[in-house]
Amino acid sequence: MISKVGISPSRFWAMVVKEFIQMRRDRVTFAIMVGIPLIQLTLFGFAINSDPRHLPAAMIINDNGPMARTVLYSLQNSTYFDFVRQVGTEAEGRKILERGEAQFVINVPENFTRDLLRGNRPSILIEADATDPSATSNALGSLRSLLDTALQNDLKGPLSYLSSVTGPIDLQIHALYNPEANTQYNIVPGLMGVVLTMTTVMITALAITRELESGTMENLLSMPTRPVEVLVGKIVPYILVGYIQLLLILTAAHFLFHVPMVGSLVLLLAVAFVFITANLAMGITFSTIAKNQRQAIQMAFFFFLPSILLSGFMFPFRGMPQWAQMIGELLPLTHFLRIVRGIVLKGNGLVDVLAQLWQIVLFAVIAVTIGVKRYRRTLD
Amino acid sequence: MASELAIDVHGMTKRFGKHIAVNDVALQVGSGEICGFLGPNGSGKTTFIRMLCGLLKADAGSGTCLGFDVITESEDIKRQVGYMTQRFSFYEDLSISENLDFVARMYSLGNRHTAVNASIEKLGLVERRNQLAGELSGGWKQRLALAACMLHEPKLLLLDEPTAGVDPKARREFWEEIHQLAAQGLTFLIATHYMDEAERCHRLAFISNGTLLIRGTVREVIDETHLTTWSVSGPDLLNLARQLRDVPGIEQTVPFGNTLRVSGNDPEAVENAISPHRNSSYNWRPVDSSLEDVFIHLMNKPKDGPSS
Ligand SMILES: Nc1ncnc2c1ncn2[C@@H]1O[C@H](COP(=O)(O)OP(=O)(O)OP(=O)(O)O)[C@@H](O)[C@H]1O
Ligand SMILES: [Mg+2]
Numbered sequence: 001m002i003s004k005v006g007i008s009p010s011r012f013w014a015m016v017v018k019e020f021i022q023m024r025r026d027r028v029t030f031a032i033m034v035g036i037p038l039i040q041l042t043l044f045g046f047a048i049n050s051d052p053r054h055l056p057a058a059m060i061i062n063d064n065g066p067m068a069r070t071v072l073y074s075l076q077n078s079t080y081f082d083f084v085r086q087v088g089t090e091a092e093g094r095k096i097l098e099r100g101e102a103q104f105v106i107n108v109p110e111n112f113t114r115d116l117l118r119g120n121r122p123s124i125l126i127e128a129d130a131t132d133p134s135a136t137s138n139a140l141g142s143l144r145s146l147l148d149t150a151l152q153n154d155l156k157g158p159l160s161y162l163s164s165v166t167g168p169i170d171l172q173i174h175a176l177y178n179p180e181a182n183t184q185y186n187i188v189p190g191l192m193g194v195v196l197t198m199t200t201v202m203i204t205a206l207a208i209t210r211e212l213e214s215g216t217m218e219n220l221l222s223m224p225t226r227p228v229e230v231l232v233g234k235i236v237p238y239i240l241v242g243y244i245q246l247l248l249i250l251t252a253a254h255f256l257f258h259v260p261m262v263g264s265l266v267l268l269l270a271v272a273f274v275f276i277t278a279n280l281a282m283g284i285t286f287s288t289i290a291k292n293q294r295q296a297i298q299m300a301f302f303f304f305l306p307s308i309l310l311s312g313f314m315f316p317f318r319g320m321p322q323w324a325q326m327i328g329e330l331l332p333l334t335h336f337l338r339i340v341r342g343i344v345l346k347g348n349g350l351v352d353v354l355a356q357l358w359q360i361v362l363f364a365v366i367a368v369t370i371g372v373k374r375y376r377r378t379l380d
Numbered sequence: 381m382a383s384e385l386a387i388d389v390h391g392m393t394k395r396f397g398k399h400i401a402v403n404d405v406a407l408q409v410g411s412g413e414i415c416g417f418l419g420p421n422g423s424g425k426t427t428f429i430r431m432l433c434g435l436l437k438a439d440a441g442s443g444t445c446l447g448f449d450v451i452t453e454s455e456d457i458k459r460q461v462g463y464m465t466q467r468f469s470f471y472e473d474l475s476i477s478e479n480l481d482f483v484a485r486m487y488s489l490g491n492r493h494t495a496v497n498a499s500i501e502k503l504g505l506v507e508r509r510n511q512l513a514g515e516l517s518g519g520w521k522q523r524l525a526l527a528a529c530m531l532h533e534p535k536l537l538l539l540d541e542p543t544a545g546v547d548p549k550a551r552r553e554f555w556e557e558i559h560q561l562a563a564q565g566l567t568f569l570i571a572t573h574y575m576d577e578a579e580r581c582h583r584l585a586f587i588s589n590g591t592l593l594i595r596g597t598v599r600e601v602i603d604e605t606h607l608t609t610w611s612v613s614g615p616d617l618l619n620l621a622r623q624l625r626d627v628p629g630i631e632q633t634v635p636f637g638n639t640l641r642v643s644g645n646d647p648e649a650v651e652n653a654i655s656p657h658r659n660s661s662y663n664w665r666p667v668d669s670s671l672e673d674v675f676i677h678l679m680n681k682p683k684d685g686p687s688s
Contacts (some may be wrong), residue, residue, distance in 0.1 A: 017485070215468070218469045222458060224455055380437055
């Protein structure tokens with residue numbers, strides 16, 4: 001006799017309704033779900049809005065002329081730069097940057113004053129540790145106008161012809177360690193993915209283990225359920241939670257951080273569905289593997305770490321070593337970040353999005369499949 | 381009683397590591413029969429019941445449950461079996477009606493609302509239907525769980541201590557209903573520690589240390605045990621009990637109201653043991669062994685299995 005029972009919409013719906021009621025009753029979890037995006041936004045928002053000053057800078061001065069001094073004074077006066085020390089060579093400057101003793105190395109070349117006065121556009125080389133772009137970008141952005149105003153006072157009278165040249169100085173900025181130079185706008189859209197990953201994986205990771213620990217699993221297993229019904233039924237209600245978080249972040253992105261929305265909001269919301277589902281699926285799979293809630297949380301955390309570190313949220317993706325990129329390519333967050341930044345900042349459309357989206361879909365399908373395979377049908 | 385067997389299993393065995401929780405148990409329960417499942421704590425009752433409905437994989441054993449293969453067709457078995465767990469395992473953060481609704485959906489009941497409402501009404505919980513299950517008292521939880529596992533009108537009910545903590549009136553009503561349902565052809569396997577409930581069963585199965593020691597009607601079980609019991613009344617029975625306890629041939633001395641029940645396996649040994657005390661101050665008379673006497677006797681038995 002064949003004892004295959006088909007998938008039943010009724011049983012699936014039983015799970016959905018049940019999970020939904022439980023979710024609604026569990027005030028604490030619900031508050032956390034809403035609280036996490038708010039906290040993250042506040043924290044990151046603070047970092048974004050801050051305009052850090054008095055950043056340590058080292059200088060390499062090979063010119064003792066008055067113009068060189070003017071330049072350095074004006075930098076110091078801007079309060080963005082604090083000159084902490086003087087170094088002899090570029091190599092020495094690099095070392096200082098590497099060690100984090102200075103955020104900038106400002107290099108005034110030999111014969112700077114002479115070349116400036118001759119109209120030869122001498123270069124000033126500024127090397128910046130751009131690991132944290134939000135820390136350096138304001139300082140760097142202000143440089144050009146700083147220098148121009150500073151020199152205007154000196155380049156008066158007979159020298160005024162110099163200031164009419166398109167910038168009397170050739171300003172060269174090297175942003176080190178972060179060639180992509182993530183801007184502020186990169187962070188808020190990225191935050192969407194990070195918050196969703198963090199919370200959704202966690203919620204479903206607890207789903208099965210909670211039933212095991214409270215003893216309700218025995219009852220559930222004694223009913224004629226199929227693993228797919230239970231697992232997918234547990235995922236569905238939390239998609240809604242994901243969307244609530246998403247809307248919170250989108251609202252904040254728009255009103256608080258004025259992130260432009262170049263592309264289609266509808267497309268973004270549609271893509272988010274796939275992403276949220278993939279994460280919930282990952283969580284539920286952890287839930288089928290973990291023996292108790294503590295293990296489930298640990299697993300969720302181990303998933304969260306590479307997600308946040310290797311997805312391109314923390315560090316620019318192309319700056320990572322090959323192996324890290326390969327791991328990163330497996331993670332839904334990596335693809336979601338590309339999609340979101342593409343839609344929000346570049347106005348990407350569906351076709352551009354699909355190139356990344358299918359990988360998230362694949363991830364979700366594999367996760368659910370593993371979950372269904374791992375789902376224990378007995379209490380053994 | 382119907383000739384058809386609702387439960388017919390052999391050699392059911394379950395190990396947890398080295399420990400054998402259920403050892404080579406065979407059990408037959410006819411349709412429409414109420415089978416009481418007795419045994420001391422940790423004897424393997426719950427484990428055996430779980431194997432019947434596919435909640436635990438049997439390490440060995442075969443047979444059928446409602447005509448389905450007990451090992452390979454547990455999906456089909458689950459649909460027609462109502463299993464009431466020993467520990468309350470419905471959702472405490474769901475209300476009474478939500479829990480019942482959940483069960484009704486799980487079994488794809490067509491007339492969900494009617495079934496749920498009828499069940500709540502029968503429970504007498506109409507006004508409290510929106511109360512969270514976790515807020516119910518222990519006895520009410522049991523009654524809710526019982527109602528829930530009968531909601532889909534199963535043919536076989538596996539009840540693991542269904543009346544633990546339930547008050548006498550509700551217990552009586554419960555047993556009345558069980559008998560009515562059995563008359564309609566439903567089959568019951570009921571694990572219980574209450575002797576009065578055991579006596580209400582058509583048949584009994586007694587398990588100890590994972591081994592099935594004895595099966596049969598209450599009468600058969602009592603007779604088969606060959607236990608001799610005397611009832612004695614008189615002064616200072618406690619002292620008498622203390623004296624008799626260590627005499628060979630005496631297994632139990634149980635105070636029972638104003639009398640003391642003294643029993644042992646060998647009738648002659650018992651008579652020899654009590655003969656020094658058969659004087660005018662004590663009133664001795666032989667009585668039928670009760671199920672409880674038999675139960676204790678079986679429990680005290682050495683582990684090497686039945687002697688009869
Ligand atoms: N999941 C498990 N893992 C390990 N041992 C178990 C497990 N479940 C039960 N046991 C052991 O199997 C034996 C039988 O347990 P079971 O729960 O079946 O007893 P029971 O007859 O139902 O007892 P009670 O009357 O107390 O409910 C016990 O020794 C118990 O410790
Ligand atoms: Mg038990």
